[in-house]
Amino acid sequence: MPQSDIAMLIETIALDMRSAPERGVLPTYIPPLADVDPDKFGIAVLEANGRMHLTGDANEPFSIQSISKVYALTMALETIGAPIWSRVRQEPSGNPFNSIMQLESERGIPRNPFINAGALVISDILLSHFGAADARRAFLAFVRSLVAKTSGVRYDESLARQEYETGFRNAALANDMRNFGNIQNLIPSVLRQYFHQCAITMTCRQLAESGRFLMMGGRVATETAQSVSARTTQTVLALMMLCGHYDGSGSFAVQVGLPGKSGVGGGILAIVPGIASIAVWSPGLNAQGNSLLGTAALTRLVHATGWSVFTPPRHEA
Numbered sequence: 447m448p449q450s451d452i453a454m455l456i457e458t459i460a461l462d463m464r465s466a467p468e469r470g471v472l473p474t475y476i477p478p479l480a481d482v483d484p485d486k487f488g489i490a491v492l493e494a495n496g497r498m499h500l501t502g503d504a505n506e507p508f509s510i511q512s513i514s515k516v517y518a519l520t521m522a523l524e525t526i527g528a529p530i531w532s533r534v535r536q537e538p539s540g541n542p543f544n545s546i547m548q549l550e551s552e553r554g555i556p557r558n559p560f561i562n563a564g565a566l567v568i569s570d571i572l573l574s575h576f577g578a579a580d581a582r583r584a585f586l587a588f589v590r591s592l593v594a595k596t597s598g599v600r601y602d603e604s605l606a607r608q609e610y611e612t613g614f615r616n617a618a619l620a621n622d623m624r625n626f627g628n629i630q631n632l633i634p635s636v637l638r639q640y641f642h643q644c645a646i647t648m649t650c651r652q653l654a655e656s657g658r659f660l661m662m663g664g665r666v667a668t669e670t671a672q673s674v675s676a677r678t679t680q681t682v683l684a685l686m687m688l689c690g691h692y693d694g695s696g697s698f699a700v701q702v703g704l705p706g707k708s709g710v711g712g713g714i715l716a717i718v719p720g721i722a723s724i725a726v727w728s729p730g731l732n733a734q735g736n737s738l739l740g741t742a743a744l745t746r747l748v749h750a751t752g753w754s755v756f757t758p759p760r761h762e763a
């Protein structure tokens with residue numbers, strides 16, 4: 447698609463989204479996220495050729511929350527590899543992201559790395575691998591290695607602390623898994639690691655840049671950064687498609703048709719393999735905790751571009 451068309455398209459979508467009457471609801475269980483301006487809206491589209499298209503609030507940092515689960519899984523796969531699958535499965539959960547019922551009945555083995563229980567196991571794995579003193583630093587360094595300009599890519603310490611003080615459900619999930627022998631480090635350390643990962647702030651521009659390795663089969667944006675293996679990339683994309691939107695993953699696949707990962711900060715990272723890395727941000731959420739207008743914007747974008755992975759490639763006659 448010509449570059450001017452993408453630029454115009456996202457302008458039009460952003461304009462329509464600005465006046466949308468239904469904007470979803472802000473999450474109240476993480477206090478600072480309830481105070482974000484619900485009218486914020488941004489889109490960043492990074493094409494495979496390196497062109498970046500931005501609109502709206504695409505240069506404003508926001509809390510990436512569960513989008514961080516993509517980087518954590520990538521790191522765990524690149525450092526530990528296949529043994530992680532004895533502690534977390536690769537299946538859709540069909541349950542809310544913070545559900546404890548399924549975890550209990552399945553004896554502390556989470557369905558996938560993108561629900562909270564699975565992400566806590568991944569945080570535990572990173573803690574064991576890098577050590578308590580270095581795991582947080584290593585995680586932030588990895589995320590920074592994926593973006594060109596790292597300014598603003600940081601832990602929001604205040605948000606991480608407030609989630610630590612109020613995240614009783616996550617504490618319950620971690621304790622339940624420790625009871626089943628699937629958490630090895632001390633619970634406070636695991637929770638601190640996990641809440642910090644969730645509390646990273648990034649702009650849509652930086653998020654789209656960070657998805658470059660997923661778009662390009664493992665090649666990253668900056669020259670200094672290591673590349674990620676093609677196998678890890680495919681695994682992460684497959685799980686984003688199947689589990690990236692929790693119990694809304696099926697309808698996201700039907701509407702948008704791209705591997706995507708949402709966060710309760712209102713961001714979504716969606717990947718068109720070989721073609722584009724897309725980040726959208728609108729803080730209001732739908733009933734499954736995924737950005738309402740972010741999903742609507744991606745639906746429009748994919749409809750106009752034919753970028754769904756389920757759309758057959760156009761062949762010249």
Ligand SMILES: NC(=O)CC[C@H](N)C(=O)O
Binds near residue numbers: 510513562641709735
């Ligand atoms: N879906 C999300 O973004 C959830 C992340 C949030 N930090 C939590 O653990 O509840």
